Amino acid sequence: MELSVVSGGVFKLDGGSMFGIVPKPLWQKICPPDEKNRITNDTNCLLVRKDGRNILVDTGYGDKMTDRDRSIYGMSGSTILESLAARGVSAEDIDLVILSHLHFDHAGGATRMDEEGRAVPAFPNARYVVQKGEWEDALNDYGTMKTTYRPENYRPLMDQGVLTLLEGDTEIEEGVRVEVTGGHTRYHQLVKVESGDTRAAYAGDILPMTTHLRAPYNMAYDLFPYDTMTAKMGLLRQAADEGWLMVWDHDANVSSGRIIGEGDDRYGFEAVRFSP
Numbered sequence: 100m101e102l103s104v105v106s107g108g109v110f111k112l113d114g115g116s117m118f119g120i121v122p123k124p125l126w127q128k129i130c131p132p133d134e135k136n137r138i139t140n141d142t143n144c145l146l147v148r149k150d151g152r153n154i155l156v157d158t159g160y161g162d163k164m165t166d167r168d169r170s171i172y173g174m175s176g177s178t179i180l181e182s183l184a185a186r187g188v189s190a191e192d193i194d195l196v197i198l199s200h201l202h203f204d205h206a207g208g209a210t211r212m213d214e215e216g217r218a219v220p221a222f223p224n225a226r227y228v229v230q231k232g233e234w235e236d237a238l239n240d241y242g243t244m245k246t247t248y249r250p251e252n253y254r255p256l257m258d259q260g261v262l263t264l265l266e267g268d269t270e271i272e273e274g275v276r277v278e279v280t281g282g283h284t285r286y287h288q289l290v291k292v293e294s295g296d297t298r299a300a301y302a303g304d305i306l307p308m309t310t311h312l313r314a315p316y317n318m319a320y321d322l323f324p325y326d327t328m329t330a331k332m333g334l335l336r337q338a339a340d341e342g343w344l345m346v347w348d349h350d351a352n353v354s355s356g357r358i359i360g361e362g363d364d365r366y367g368f369e370a371v372r373f374s375p
């Protein structure tokens with residue numbers, strides 16, 4: 100199994116919204132904001148190459164954002180297709196796309212605009228999976244931010260018959276599991292991959308950055324912050340006890356590493372770079 104972190108584009112969000120109830124004097128010490136109070140987010144996606152298959156977890160925000168969106172969110176960097184191409188992986192090479200949830204910064208790269216300006220699946224040979232409850236919540240626009248569920252990112256997947264809806268924790272293929280965490284969205288899921296001695300977790304938005312290791316450090320976007328906190332702490336305990344590798348989906352500086360228990364349910368990390 101070979102793991103790589105692949106960016107689906109960089110953007111900026113208000114620092115306060117990334118840290119929820121934590122007062123600014125505390126979070127700005129570990130994550131200094133720019134002059135507009137924004138902090139830089141990457142959209143770190145996970146590429147798993149395993150048994151001759153290419154599995155992609157999340158897709159960044161894609162190439163369908165308007166100029167207005169791009170300016171509001173300070174978007175820069177490469178799309179997921181560009182980042183994959185830079186490491187010699189084509190859109191056609193991807194066999195499976197697992198979406199943690201359907202917010203635009205995770206599902207935007209799942210589709211792309213074709214020559215006629217229609218949104219089509221960005222990975223033509225891939226099966227896509229997401230939780231059924233997340234799909235239904237996306238259709239009902241059940242969120243704290245009205246612009247976060249954008250049908251052009253996921254409707255075409257269903258229309259083209261390439262989307263599988265999962266109901267609860269599922270072993271998708273050998274050594275690749277999803278577990279529903281709730282918290283950020285009702286049916287947000289994390290992804291665990293295992294092969295030999297290597298175990299890695301993609302926590303999605305319940306643990307977006309290395310600055311979110313402490314229990315109350317959760318995003319204001321979360322629908323159910325308490326559930327985020329309990330799911331996150333459970334994952335950190337397991338990761339520290341069992342030596343799991345971790346991916347931070349929005350950290351612009353450290354995208355992967357190992358969790359280190361510091362006692363009293365506190366955790367630190369050691370950066371571990373996956374294959375280039």
Ligand SMILES: [Zn+2]
Pocket residue numbers: 202204205304349
């Ligand atoms: Zn996100």
